[in-house]
Amino acid sequence: MLAGRWPGARRRRWHQSEPAVLLCALYDYAYCAQDGRQVAMAAGEHFLLLHKANQDWWQVRRAREPPWARPFFVPAAYVAELKAGEAGRGSRVPTGQPA
Numbered sequence: 001m002l003a004g005r006w007p008g009a010r011r012r013r014w015h016q017s018e019p020a021v022l023l024c025a026l027y028d029y030a031y032c033a034q035d036g037r038q039v040a041m042a043a044g045e046h047f048l049l050l051h052k053a054n055q056d057w058w059q060v061r062r063a064r065e066p067p068w069a070r071p072f073f074v075p076a077a078y079v080a081e082l083k084a085g086e087a088g089r090g091s092r093v094p095t096g097q098p099a
Helices: none
Strands: 022-025 029-032 038-041 046-052 057-062 072-075 079-081
Touching: 038 072
Parallel strands: none
Antiparallel strands: 022 046, 022 079, 029 038, 046 057, 057 072
16 A cells, blocks of 8 residues: 555545635736646636635635635735625626525
8 A cells, every 4th residue: 555545535625614705806916836836816806715724825716616626825915805795797606605
């Protein structure tokens, strides 16, 4: 058996905070993650908050992506929490996830 692997181990599932919090990007921002992938966000883009890692970085996923999509971190100072009704007509939270 390989070191670090256990029988029946499941893939990690990313859970969003309850209730769902919708965020809006205030500015464009891009960076290279530790695993080498490029992460970018555009002003006006919407995200679902998964976890507030600390006061500076929050873990999110794009609002239009499926629940199994890989999450990433955004700088907390570059996003704003949206209140119910502020999301606008152009954005849609995936079904089954209240805004």
